[in-house]
Amino acid sequence: MxxxxxxxxxxxxxxxxxxxxxxxxxxxxxxxxxxxxxxxxxxxxxxxxxxxxxxxxxxxxxxxxxxxxxxxxxxxxxxxxxxxxxxxxxxxxxxxxxxxxxxxxxxxxxxxxxxxxxxxxxxxxxxxxxxxxxxxxxxxxxxxPNRGLPADFGGKVMIAWNQTEEAMTAVRRAMPLLAAAESVEITVVDPSPHGPERSDPGGALCQMLTRHGVNASIAVLARTMPTISEILSHRATEIGADLIVMGAYSHSRFREAILGGTTRSMLGKTGLPILMAR
The missing domain is CATH 3.40.50.620 (HUPs)
Structure with missing residues (x-):
């Protein structure tokens, strides 16, 4: 659909x-x-x-x-x-x-x-x-972006996966774009060993997407930069992504407005198209 x-x-x-x-x-x-x-x-x-x-x-x-x-x-x-x-x-x-x-x-x-x-x-x-x-x-x-969508929009997609309900909702809402993409990377940054996916972060999502015919892979990244948004932006540039899919406001809007957060940082600084949902 x-x-x-x-x-x-x-x-x-x-x-x-x-x-x-x-x-x-x-x-x-x-x-x-x-x-x-x-x-x-x-x-x-x-x-x-x-x-x-x-x-x-x-x-x-x-x-x-x-x-x-x-x-x-x-x-x-x-x-x-x-x-x-x-x-x-x-x-x-x-x-x-x-x-x-x-x-x-x-x-x-x-x-x-x-x-x-x-x-x-x-x-x-x-x-x-x-x-x-x-x-x-x-x-x-x-x-x-203010310049409009890139000519190759949707060819290489990066999913910012943090195992939250918001991220899962974004993936489901982005399915038409994911199915049409040439490749999709599920990017996981510094996953907790005690998280719901434990030793296989992104594995269940990758399996689900593959069953939909999506050419998906997983990249697990260490936290080598001060913020998650910096790591995601750098990774998107590194792999040549032309679309980022991510959940929106996993923390409250008030908390993000006062302390900052990944959603605000990505929306304010990243020059790539972002599809988000919650």
Whole structure:
């Protein structure tokens, strides 16, 4: 079963690479592409002097509506040149209402294509959009580099395997891509001898994938760098991977925001496409 409904969420004019990636995936999977254009109101009611809130709120809503209409017009102009099935919808929301709005659309999508939510070039609301798709929509999210997907996307895939429920969910959601890949490496970093797979980390997963016709192998790596994300990024470059599959937020989002974590590091620094789920 492939990805037949693909969603992408656009909130700024600088997300052209993300839209290109979504178009490429829709064509590759013979899927329908839903483009959701967002105008976001960032005003905080109650933070202004008495009587001003209503005026500020209306002005912010007007600007958000204009932004959404501009994004929708640009998306339609771009998609009219493509040979895929598509639809475009726009909406306006306050920042606090993004979770429900995006979660509902992601819930009925097979795949959500977004750009990197962290880093200097990330869209202002990228983190909120990504987390809404993952947590509320429970959808797999393909994070695309700003330049779009590489020409050989999906040929060599690396699975970041840490034996967690989130990692297993990501593998299952990535199965259409894994089955089409030329080779897949299950990368395990410093596995615990007391973990659920004990002396055979990645073995059961490799067997499962092989039975699906996936050309899978296992690489067990020692922890030779300060962080897991550095080891994974180095390994992906070393083997020439063009896609990383990994679980998202094995730790809480609050913990990762304060202390950092593999998810945030990979999304903020890695230049490769990442498919994640939880």
């Amino acid at each position: 492939g990805y037949k409904t693909i969603l992408t969420v656009i909130s700024t004019e600088g997300q052209q690479g993300q839209l290109d990636a979504a178009i490429d995936m829709a064509r590759r999977e013979d899927a329908h592409l839903d483009v959701f254009c967002l105008g976001i109101d960032h005003s905080q009611t109650g933070y202004y002097y008495a009587g001003a809130s209503a005026y500020v709120f209306q002005d912010s809503i007007d600007k958000a509506m204009a932004a959404a209409e501009t994004l929708e017009a640009a998306a339609r102009a771009r998609l009219e040149r493509e040979d895929i099935r598509w639809s475009v919808e726009s909406a306006v929301a306050q920042i606090g209402g993004l979770t429900t709005l995006i979660g509902m659309r992601a819930r009925f999508s097979d795949l959500v294509v977004l750009s990197r939510p962290y880093g200097d070039d990330a869209p202002p609301d990228g983190e909120a959009v990504t987390e809404a798709a993952l947590f509320e929509g429970r959808a797999p999210v393909l994070i695309s």
